[in-house]
Amino acid sequence: MSTGTAGRARRIVMVAAAVALTAGVTTGCEGDDKAEGDAKKPVKESASATPPEATPSNGVPPEASDPPVPPDAERPSTGKTLTKAELTQAALVTGDVPNYVVTPMQGGEETGTEKADKPDCRPLAAVINGAPEPAASAAVYRTIVDKREEGNEKQTVVTTILTSHTGGSADAVLKSVRTAVEACAGGFTTHGGDGGASTYSEVKKLPTQKVGDDAIAYQVTGAVDGAKVPLVFHVVRRGATVATFYTANFVDAETPEIPAVLVQKQSAKLP
Template sequence: MRNALVRRTVLAASAVSLTLLATACGSDKADTKADAKPSEAAATSAAPAAKAKTTAELAGVLVVQADLPNHVVKAATPAELAAASATKSDKPECQPLVSAQSMAPIGTAAGTAGTKAVAKGKEPAADASPEEKLKAGLAALSATATSVSLHSYEGTGAAEALATIKKAGTACAGGYTGGQGGDSLKITKVAPGAAVTAGDEALAYTVTGDADGEPMSMELVVVRKGSTVATFSALSLAGAAEQPKDVVDAQVKKLG
């Protein structure tokens, strides 16, 4: 069992790296080659023009530890931040999904902020047996980890970004490959996730991946609130992540 756990942990860590669940803030500059600014006609709704928030303003409304007592909230390291802009798709039409999973903005965002939240496992009792402590440790490894990113846009940019992700969700239902450096993760399926009613508009997808023969199911939620797009990408070392409803609700509440 230990060898199987180690193997899954290594494979899952690779997937985490590729979907950048271990990152926090993304780069303030978008990769314009990979993520061309979507056209205004792509917007799903006639969203009114809105003033964008700065990176400092977004940082002030980003979820923190006090907002999520049942999670461990942790900021990114410089290396994790650098990795955020390096993840690419083998299919240009699927890049918006990869960007959303890797906390990178769609097009050019005026402000960007992000963090990650890992669900807490149940602590074993002080007098727990070695077997009970091992079981608790394995359960902690299976906890859902969620990356949270906020991107703010001028005018109707936020609605356009959401529409671009929605278009990619349809075009890339059959899968794609996400790559970072010399590593890659094959996505085999993108399907609608459990409906999310939050913000002004919301999208939800279940993204199934294949990490060296090990299946992984990730949850992606994208919410627009005014000029801000919030993305939530959740993954579990157990192989199937839960939609991070508590994290989504707490973050959208802070957006007002």
């Protein structure tokens, strides 16, 4: 994944980082554009509340972590294909999950244009673009940040995409992604509309929460200037709606985390 491609791959997450600034969360900077900032590996840290000597070596003070939350009992899905207005109503809002601020994604909802050279890997490129396939009939985009991380160099920035599908295509989204994760374990290459190429060296399945009617979590590993860049996705289907969660780590090669409570609460809120 070239430096230019990194910008395309992180388009959605980086717009989310801009939202974080308006919410009072300081964005740490890394890479060749300090003003842009980068999507960060989630770290539960509060520098103002925890003195350095009290912070564990991994930088995660225990009081800033999400408490264990028992799974919500999800009612049976209606199976309805939601309109954009209904998707908007179903999306998480600030207050649904303690400590997390939710905002509409700034800068519009433009999706990426990367196409995988290997047909089997095209579903993964579509998710990276922010446009899962088969194509949705409606979509809404949200940014979620942890307000406890104000002032930290690293911050949690998660983009959530809710998409509605018709004729059983929501089920096809999950099936195609699951097949692609297995088929593309050795990596794949994409080309964008501007002719730039991206190389992803590895795809691997991650532990997946049992939420919704179907779900899969996985990591796609790209690279910028030789440094590994892990992109993590959690894709959940509930009825005819697909919720895609996305975060990335442009700081180091460690796998970033999507807070489990966000996935759980969003899935439970879908009709």
